[in-house]
Amino acid sequence: MSDKIKTRGRGRPRAFDRDMALDQAQALFHAQGYEGVGVAALAEAMGINPPSLYAAFGSKALLYAEVLDRYSRASPLSEPLIGPATDPDARPAEALTNLLRKAARIYSADPATAGCLVLEGERSTDADAACRARSCKDASVQQLHGFIAVTHPDKADVVADYVAAVMSGMSADARAGHSTERLTAVANMAALAIAAMLPTA
Template sequence: MSTTNNPRARGRPRRFDPDDAIVTAQRLFHAKGYDAVSVADLTQALGINPPSFYAAFGSKAKLYERVLDRYALTGALPLSEILGADRPLAVSLGLLLEEAARGYAADSTAAGCLVLQGTHCIDLEAREAACGFHVSALAFIRERIAQQFPEEADRVTDFVATTMAGLSASARHGQSLARLLATAQIASLALGHIIPG
């Protein structure tokens, strides 16, 4: 009878799943911010070594881009759904702000907006990726506003963007959902005066 001390003979190693890795990386980036997450943090959380990490994703910034792609599909605000509804635009924008408040406060370990956080990171490639998502979202909002109120499109878009940034930052600082919603509702009242239905 023969025995072996080879640990690899006991079973197959856990298979690396890039999709699961992106979910794990998203949690890390959202909770700590892009700059505070190191490649060592990522490889430890993903259970892989650095060469495997670089082979799978190319770089930390490239992984972040894939995280942003996933976030756009699963965690970002459903802009077309909220702003495409048949109701006054000011009401839709107010609902957008309330939905942002709920989303930003949903997870106390990863509060705020992943994209807005990324627009401030030090890494140029990651920052440009986040800014691209942010600019695209604002362009969509502005287009919807301009369809009905072209003369107000810039200032209303700026107001909505500034309010969302403030909600995200406040959520990261631990402000309660009730207070975030109160801010969103005050902003909604202001929007009703600027672009009445």
């Protein structure tokens, strides 16, 4: 998607590519956190000047909100879980275990963007940024709750909260440099607890 904002540089200005700009902003926010990135750095990464950034996104906070929403929708971890509602032979505990193992791989795939942008954003010292990230996380927890409630309605609250807590810890560990193997070991240990809480009928 392009609009009429022009990028900096010599010669004929190029049209502003919003998706590419969001990619650049996401990489910076993921690597340095909301507080660690200023408007000047964001604009430079996008190849525009600060006034153009404000014209395109309104503010740094609104840009961050758009990045979070885009990240949440595009993440492989947001893909629907396979459960009894779509596959009678599927086991909820197995689906949740696979989710944690996938998170272990994704969170540790790139040291520059380790962990989860949303979960790390929730730890922000900027109250507004943390609130925006928390809203994204809460939406994901609600999806987990709905998935679990199909077969284990009495366990949906605690298991959804447990999975979210494990993922938050794995994200923090990935930021600290833990390997995929270490994170996967955590996922496998959590799988034992999940299986105990969600026994197969």
